[in-house]
Amino acid sequence: MYERMLDKLNIPTLENIQETIGTAAMKKIYRFETYLKELYDLERELKFPFGKNYGWGYKYSHKNKHLCYLFFEQGGFTIFTQIGDKQVPEMKTKLVILSDKAKEIWDSRYPCGEYGGWINFRVHREEDIIEVLEFIKVKVKPIVKTVKY
Secondary structure (H helix, E strand, O other): OOOEOOOOOOOOOHHHHHHHHOHHHHHHHHHHHHHHHHHOOEEEEEEOOOOOOOOOEEEEEEOOEEEEEEEEEOOEEEEEEEEOHHHHHHHHHHHOOOOHHHHHHHHOOEEOOOOOEEEEEEEOOHHHHHHHHHHHHHHOOOOOOOOOO
């Protein structure tokens, strides 16, 4: 379960990605990207960034600022983003309105810096998309204040 696309030598096509993650997950990616496009000047690149344990995924950026990675998995996907030390106070205020799942993901982040870290958010539900966007909005301020979810 959650097997990733780990063959670096074979660049996946859109059809390969959909076959791996499934139609439901593909629709969630489209929704996620729609929200990101409303919030940022979005750039997307297909990457194999961290080696054999992470595999293929999309890197999302706003101008020259990295927003997140989205890694393809059998039947779904996981979004990785990093919250820096400077963003931790704002992240802590956001956690009050987020779900127990989001709080647990924050608490189990991979440390980076003194207080920040990398979060790994496996997306299963529409609500997960909305919550991971809150992490991203802390990381990089959006160009618009509100988006109707």
